[in-house]
Amino acid sequence: MREDFYILQDGILKRKENTVYFENKDSRKILPINKINSIFAYGNLSFSSGVVSYLSKEGIPIHFFNYYGFYEGSMYPRETLVSGDLVIRQAENYLNSERRLCLAGKFIEGACGNILKNLRYYARTREDVQEAVGDYATSIETEFSRLKDAETIPSMMRTEGKIRELYYNALDEIFPEEYRIIKRTRRPPENKMNTLISFGNSLVYSTTLSEIYNTQLNPTISYLHEPFERRFSLSLDVSEIFKPILVDRIIFKLINKNMLDDSCFRGEIGNMLLSEKGKKIFLKEYDEKLKTTIKHKGLNRNVSYKSLIRLELYKISKHVLGVEDYKPLVMWW
Amino acid sequence: MYVVIVYDVGVERVNKVRSFLREYMNWVQNSVFEGELTKAEFLKIKSRLKELIQESSDHIIFYSSRDRKYLGIEDLGTPKADTSNII
Numbered sequence: 037m038r039e040d041f042y043i044l045q046d047g048i049l050k051r052k053e054n055t056v057y058f059e060n061k062d063s064r065k066i067l068p069i070n071k072i073n074s075i076f077a078y079g080n081l082s083f084s085s086g087v088v089s090y091l092s093k094e095g096i097p098i099h100f101f102n103y104y105g106f107y108e109g110s111m112y113p114r115e116t117l118v119s120g121d122l123v124i125r126q127a128e129n130y131l132n133s134e135r136r137l138c139l140a141g142k143f144i145e146g147a148c149g150n151i152l153k154n155l156r157y158y159a160r161t162r163e164d165v166q167e168a169v170g171d172y173a174t175s176i177e178t179e180f181s182r183l184k185d186a187e188t189i190p191s192m193m194r195t196e197g198k199i200r201e202l203y204y205n206a207l208d209e210i211f212p213e214e215y216r217i218i219k220r221t222r223r224p225p226e227n228k229m230n231t232l233i234s235f236g237n238s239l240v241y242s243t244t245l246s247e248i249y250n251t252q253l254n255p256t257i258s259y260l261h262e263p264f265e266r267r268f269s270l271s272l273d274v275s276e277i278f279k280p281i282l283v284d285r286i287i288f289k290l291i292n293k294n295m296l297d298d299s300c301f302r303g304e305i306g307n308m309l310l311s312e313k314g315k316k317i318f319l320k321e322y323d324e325k326l327k328t329t330i331k332h333k334g335l336n337r338n339v340s341y342k343s344l345i346r347l348e349l350y351k352i353s354k355h356v357l358g359v360e361d362y363k364p365l366v367m368w369w
Numbered sequence: 370m371y372v373v374i375v376y377d378v379g380v381e382r383v384n385k386v387r388s389f390l391r392e393y394m395n396w397v398q399n400s401v402f403e404g405e406l407t408k409a410e411f412l413k414i415k416s417r418l419k420e421l422i423q424e425s426s427d428h429i430i431f432y433s434s435r436d437r438k439y440l441g442i443e444d445l446g447t448p449k450a451d452t453s454n455i456i
Contacts, residue, residue, distance in 0.1 A: 037405060042455045053388035058456060065456055070393045070410065319455050 037340075038073035040243070040326070042319045044312060046079040051086035072096050074246040076239070078105065078315065097249055099242035104309055106223065107238040110245060112255075112268075119252040125356045126257040137192065139355065139362065140260040141183055144196050146277035146364025148180045151203045153367045154280050154288075158210050165209045172206035192260070196276075215291055224307030231301065231308040232290070232318070236283030237275065239322055244271040244278065244345055251349045274348060277364055282341065286321045295321075330369055371437040372411060373403040376418075378427035385421050386429075390414070395452040403452075405437070 043049075047060030056067040067075075069090070075098040091098065092113035100108040129135045152173055159169045179198050186192040204217045207229075217229045225231040245268055248255045255268035260276065263269050290296050300314030310318065329338040332347075339347065348365055355362035377400060378386055387396070393414060394404030406414070411433070418429055434440045 039454050045456055053391060055388075055392045065451065066391050066396060068391060068393050068395065068404065071404065316455060323454065 037327075039071055040073050040076060040246075040323065041067055042076045042078065042323070043081060044078045044315060044319075046081070048082040048084070049075075049087050050084040051090045056087055056090070069094060074099065074242070076242065076319075077101065095249065097246050099245070101238065104224065105235050105238070105315065107241060110242065110268075112245070112249065115249075117250070117252045122252045122353060122357065123254045123257070125358075126254055129356045130257055130259060130263065136259050137186070137189065139352075140189060140192055140273075141186070142362050142364045143260045143273050143276050144183060144192060144199070145180075146366060147196070147280065148176065148199055149364070149366030150277065150280035151199065151284075152176060154284055155203070155206055158206075162210065168209045169206050172202050172209070176202050176206075189260070189262075196260075211291055224309070227308055228296075228301055229287070231310055232287045233283065235310055235315070235318060236286060236322070237279055239319075240275045240278050240282055241271055243326065243342065244274050247342070247345045247349060248274075250346065251353060253349055253353055274345070274352070277348065278345060281344075281365075281367060282322070282325055286318070286325055289321065290317070333368065370406060370408065370411065371403070371434050371440065372406050373401065373432040373440070374414075374429065375432070376400050376422075376427070376429040378422050378429070382422060382427065386418065389417060389421065396450050397452070398449040 043058060045058075045060055045063075047058055047063075050057050050059065055069045056072065058065045058067060072091075072094070074096055075091075077098055078101045080103075081100075088111065092111070095113050095116060097113060098111040100110065102108050129139060155169050155173045155176070159166050159173060162169075176199050179195060179202065183192065183195050186195060200220070204220060208216050208218065211229070215229045216227065217233075218227070220233070221227075221230050222234055225234045245255060248268070248271055253270060255270045257263050258269035258273045261269040261272045295317060296314065300311055300317060302309050302311045326342040327340055329340045331337070332339045332344075344365060351360070351362050354360040372394070374390065374394070376386055383400075390396070390402045393406065393410060394402040397403050411431075415431070422429065432440075
């Protein structure tokens with residue numbers, strides 16, 4: 037199986053002996069070209085043009101993150117899996133407001149289902165917060181039941197915003213004071229929890245984009261988010277479903293097992309960022325999470341969390357082509 | 370499957386073998402590579418190596434296992450290379 041490589045150090049990436057070398061003054065590391073799925077570049081990385089053309093020839097995207105760990109952009113190789121038919125159908129689904137709302141609603145349905153799964157777990161296992169978390173879960177359900185009356189995308193997004201807010205309030209009940217969210221802040225995040233969420237979300241966003249590259253879907257036509265908004269917005273849509281499954285659960289693990297300490301964070305002009313050490317811990321967990329497998333009911337075999345993202349994209353293609361109605365993934369485990 | 374390749378080839382060919390294997394697997398120490406391969410990749414590697422070496426004098430051994438966890442890997446001393454994917 038191909039792997040993702042995360043480069044936190046500064047250095048240069050070059051093509052040498054028909055494979056990829058990462059070099060800097062103290063080390064040299066060889067990345068086997070046939071084993072790279074995508075590269076996540078966090079450090080100050082230089083590229084030789086040889087490596088750029090080689091990676092695009094092999095269809096390997098590179099995702100760039102700046103010094104603060106925020107997503108900057110991707111080197112998205114030339115699309116090789118193109119299907120005019122699917123693109124036209126994707127656009128058709130966007131232009132027809134009824135069908136667009138249907139798909140957009142499905143993404144929220146998936147996200148909401150997974151959020152509830154996370155909360156139910158705590159309502160079940162932690163007696164001290166059982167009641168409060170249970171109440172939040174019920175309010176989220178009520179909020180979600182209003183979704184079917186939504187007639188426009190902005191009103192759907194409002195519902196989604198409310199669900200998230202309730203969810204974050206519930207998390208504040210569960211976790212120690214140090215990890216309160218209070219209010220979701222981005223660019224820059226203002227406290228530890230916000231920092232972790234932002235860092236994780238940008239990872240999911242990039243992983244999803246890498247997966248979209250391996251399907252015939254066009255990453256710019258999206259349904260819940262506006263396509264012309266910015267970036268490859270289809271990946272923002274699909275990420276919604278996976279954030280609670282991947283990011284939130286990793287954060288829970290990191291906090292519950294006390295894997296983070298103050299040296300994992302660095303404060304800078306009133307904001308919070310992950311330090312080198314923090315990033316490393318998070319990335320390691322993230323990589324392991326993506327490789328974790330579960331038994332898939334429909335396929336009757338073990339699939340990794342990463343292939344779940346791919347399967348989700350296949351389901352979306354089927355939906356837009358009118359083969360099979362899309363049913364978002366909600367954790368069954 | 371997880372494969373360990375150990376080779377002992379003539380000096381003239383050692384570079385060719387090494388740089389070819391680097392495209393697929395992790396270099397562990399002199400003349401040893403290991404890594405996760407698909408069946409197809411494994412076949413491809415074997416046939417390419419067959420072309421590269423001189424069968425009368427060189428020798429390559431492939432140790433393969435269904436999963437890395439079935440190989441009881443232990444080590445001593447300082448490893449020569451770091452094979453992690455977080456750099």
